[in-house]
Amino acid sequence: MYSIGLRHSAVILAGIGLAVSVLVYTMYQWSVVPIVVFGVLVAIGVWDMSQHSHAVLRNYPILGHIRYFFEMIRPEIRQYLIESDNEEVPFSRESRAIVYQRAKNVEDKRPFGTKEKVYDSGYQWLTHSIRPKKITNTDFRVTIGGPDCTRPYDASVYNISAMSFGALSANAISALNNGARIGGFAHDTGEGGISRYHRAGGGDLIYEIGTGYFGCRDAQGNFDPDLFAQVAADDQIKMIEIKLSQGAKPGQGGVLPAAKITPEISEARGVPMGQDCVSPSFSAFRASISAFNISSFHPAFKASLLSAIT
Numbered sequence: 001m002y003s004i005g006l007r008h009s010a011v012i013l014a015g016i017g018l019a020v021s022v023l024v025y026t027m028y029q030w031s032v033v034p035i036v037v038f039g040v041l042v043a044i045g046v047w048d049m050s051q052h053s054h055a056v057l058r059n060y061p062i063l064g065h066i067r068y069f070f071e072m073i074r075p076e077i078r079q080y081l082i083e084s085d086n087e088e089v090p091f092s093r094e095s096r097a098i099v100y101q102r103a104k105n106v107e108d109k110r111p112f113g114t115k116e117k118v119y120d121s122g123y124q125w126l127t128h129s130i131r132p133k134k135i136t137n138t139d140f141r142v143t144i145g146g147p148d149c150t151r152p153y154d155a156s157v158y159n160i161s162a163m164s165f166g167a168l169s170a171n172a173i174s175a176l177n178n179g180a181r182i183g184g185f186a187h188d189t190g191e192g193g194i195s196r197y198h199r200a201g202g203g204d205l206i207y208e209i210g211t212g213y214f215g216c217r218d219a220q221g222n223f224d225p226d227l228f229a230q231v232a233a234d235d236q237i238k239m240i241e242i243k244l245s246q247g248a249k250p251g252q253g254g255v256l257p258a259a260k261i262t263p264e265i266s267e268a269r270g271v272p273m274g275q276d277c278v279s280p281s282f283s284a285f286r287a288s289i290s291a292f293n294i295s296s297f298h299p300a301f302k303a304s305l306l307s308a309i310t
């Protein structure tokens with residue numbers, strides 16, 4: 001009982017205040033302001049006690065709002081009063097101050113060096129070399145394809161990762177492929193087949209074949225070796241990537257619902273319109289992996305390939 005009284009002290013006091021101000025008003029017609037103020041407080045207290053969403057407010061009517069108020073102004077209190085100049089992430093107050101100073105064209109230099117504790121353990125910095133090397137070729141590339149490969153590819157170390165047409169829009173795919181051409185790197189098609197937007201920019205392509213064999217499948221959804229050979233001979237396609245399983249989509253694999261399949265997606269994937277397009281999980285490759293003639297693969301790669309699909 002004692003604790004209930006204490007927890008409800010604010011609402012009880014507001015109730016007393018309301019009663020007194022109503023009494024004073026009836027006797028002397030003084031101001032209505034106290035009646036409004038105490039009335040609002042009582043209403044808040046009653047609402048707090050009757051609601052079920054916030055335990056703090058139910059247990060501490062009216063008073064509980066102080067907690068929410070401080071929570072609201074917490075970032076400002078920390079930022080203005082507590083946080084040090086170097087603490088905040090991703091940009092500390094010090095870094096932001098430099099940006100403001102330079103934007104406003106005011107002095108951004110401070111005498112007596114840095115305020116950072118550069119001798120503290122864990123302090124990191126980049127320092128220039130006293131014997132710098134001149135790098136003549138900054139176009140870093142890796143040749144992919146061994147001695148038996150008829151079309152080795154000098155891949156940039158910087159490429160565009162697999163994102164299929166369907167997951168990305170036509171404009172996005174076109175923009176990425178144009179970027180690949182301009183930057184001289186490769187654009188991975190993702191597992192949704194090769195759309196006309198992949199070809200439009202003329203950038204190098206890595207053709208990803210996933211478990212749905214999009215772009216190289218027959219009407220039943222099986223791998224079609226002849227179609228694959230025909231597609232793969234395209235000069236714009238520099239490499240083939242085989243995605244063995246749907247790591248991020250276990251169980252049923254990936255599903256593109258029928259409603260989202262446009263004529264262009266249907267064309268790129270080689271799937272009919274009006275039906276859900278399923279990209280199964282890993283087991284799909286087990287039956288048809290032989291079509292890739294894996295007997296010619298490096299033994300280590302063959303072993304890991306087989307362990308991944310079985």
Ligand SMILES: Cc1cc2nc3c(=O)[nH]c(=O)nc-3n(C[C@H](O)[C@H](O)[C@H](O)COP(=O)(O)O)c2cc1C
Binds near residue numbers: 162167168189243
């Ligand atoms: C919209 C979108 C579509 C993707 N589609 C594919 C895909 O078709 N095949 C694939 O192997 N990965 C796909 N991914 C995964 C990416 O290739 C990449 O591995 C992943 O986004 C992680 O890289 P990140 O951290 O740079 O985003 C997709 C990712 C995104 C965001």
